[in-house]
Amino acid sequence: MKIIEKQKEFSIMQLIDRYNNDERQNKLNLTVGVYTDQSGCCPILDSVREAEYYRAKNQISKATFSLTGASEYHEAVRNVLFPSMREYGIHHNIQVVQTLGASGALHLVSRLIKYNSPTARIWISTPTWENHPALLSDHSHNFGFYRYQPANQEELCLDSVLEDLHSASPGDFVLLQACCHNPTGMDPDLSQWNRLADFCAERRLIPLFDFAYQGFAHSIEQDAALFDIFRDRLDKFLICSSFSKNMGIYGERTGALTFVFRDEKELKDWINISKELIRSSYSTPPIHGSFIVSHIINDPIRFTNWQQELTGISKDLQRRRTMFFSELTKAGIIDRVLPYRKQNGMFLCLDLSQEKINSLRENHGIYFLNSGRISIASLSISNMPRFCEALKDVV
Ligand code: LMR
Numbered sequence: 001m002k003i004i005e006k007q008k009e010f011s012i013m014q015l016i017d018r019y020n021n022d023e024r025q026n027k028l029n030l031t032v033g034v035y036t037d038q039s040g041c042c043p044i045l046d047s048v049r050e051a052e053y054y055r056a057k058n059q060i061s062k063a064t065f066s067l068t069g070a071s072e073y074h075e076a077v078r079n080v081l082f083p084s085m086r087e088y089g090i091h092h093n094i095q096v097v098q099t100l101g102a103s104g105a106l107h108l109v110s111r112l113i114k115y116n117s118p119t120a121r122i123w124i125s126t127p128t129w130e131n132h133p134a135l136l137s138d139h140s141h142n143f144g145f146y147r148y149q150p151a152n153q154e155e156l157c158l159d160s161v162l163e164d165l166h167s168a169s170p171g172d173f174v175l176l177q178a179c180c181h182n183p184t185g186m187d188p189d190l191s192q193w194n195r196l197a198d199f200c201a202e203r204r205l206i207p208l209f210d211f212a213y214q215g216f217a218h219s220i221e222q223d224a225a226l227f228d229i230f231r232d233r234l235d236k237f238l239i240c241s242s243f244s245k246n247m248g249i250y251g252e253r254t255g256a257l258t259f260v261f262r263d264e265k266e267l268k269d270w271i272n273i274s275k276e277l278i279r280s281s282y283s284t285p286p287i288h289g290s291f292i293v294s295h296i297i298n299d300p301i302r303f304t305n306w307q308q309e310l311t312g313i314s315k316d317l318q319r320r321r322t323m324f325f326s327e328l329t330k331a332g333i334i335d336r337v338l339p340y341r342k343q344n345g346m347f348l349c350l351d352l353s354q355e356k357i358n359s360l361r362e363n364h365g366i367y368f369l370n371s372g373r374i375s376i377a378s379l380s381i382s383n384m385p386r387f388c389e390a391l392k393d394v395v
Helices: 002-008 010-023 045-060 071-081 102-115 132-139 158-165 190-203 225-233 264-279 288-298 299-330 354-364 381-395
Strands: 094-099 123-127 143-147 148-154 173-177 206-211 236-242 253-261 347-349 371-373
Touching: 002 173, 045 288, 045 299, 071 094, 071 236, 071 253, 071 288, 094 264, 102 132, 102 206, 102 236, 102 253, 102 264, 123 132, 123 158, 143 158, 158 190, 158 225, 190 206, 190 225, 225 253, 253 264, 288 299, 354 381
Parallel strands: 123 143, 123 173, 173 206, 206 236
Antiparallel strands: 094 253, 236 253, 347 371
16 A cells, blocks of 8 residues: 555646646646647647547437447457557457556456456556556555666666566566556567567466557557567467557547457456446446547548657657757756666656755746656757756756
8 A cells, every 4th residue: 555655645646736836937847648749738639630520420329338348449459459460350369348548447457357366466667657556456455566777778677677577476467568668768679578478478477568658659550569479479468558648539538458368268257357347337438539549540541640640749759859868968967867868758767866856846847756757748849948957957
């Protein structure tokens, strides 16, 4: 329980409240991982607007009686998670359940684990997204932790991950972030994913993926490539995914829990229990976001248009990161604040003491997490020099 209490202190949501109550004109909010354009707005993508327009004109009913979501939505999720299977249509051992964002999927998994394997531990990285322990704590608070740290400026130290996971027992679950690790931005490369998949297979550990940033590291297809590796080696694994970030539909709470199981009977059991848990908590999932997603992904032209928009956003993030690095270099502090340089996605972690983070908040009105995590997706180019000046001041 302690870990949850500790993480609640100055959590993302609390910091947003504090930021909103701060009356300074030049305050800066770098807390949350949602893409904002240079004017500070989280834009609605054209492909999403078109889907909504189509929906408004053609929808004839808002009724829904499916516990796990529409089959079109399941197809869309499978197509983005396993793009290589798109042409073949082999989906027999993959089943999708619609959830309320990836958070809803993690929470559902936690309850499923409690039901199916009550003694199993869930292994999570340190550091990790602040909400992971709380979302997963339904399964009994039985956590293990593995270190997630850089080996050098360019590479994750996989040895310390594996060293810590040596203490895991067969049947334990390992929470892995498939790309754009939150909060560090540090991802395993494909050869490291291969080693991890071998390790999990050998020790009969069950990978549990959090996949909230698909498309932000490389592309929709490339970011999902690791699942083919795991599919070849593992009897089962689970993926908690979301369209909140890559379609900019955070408020529609549109995610999925995908089961990749070799054993059909076991898969069926997990799906049946999922249905019971869903029925007894929120009954049925919402339909608006899932319509947007399937309308876009299941049509090749709309899918291409969306990918182009997403590529634009992801390039913008890369550009911001490069500019931020060069501002830090100009200020002469890059080596003092940035231990790791090869990041993906929306986040990076600055190496700053709590005192310095507090000083940035109090004296400069700059808000980011106590872990040192900043969201580059909220840092506009025009704000960079000011942010670097403030950093230089506290460093
Ligand atoms: C984040 O880590 O900032 C995002 O995942 C948003 C959230 O809900 O915390």
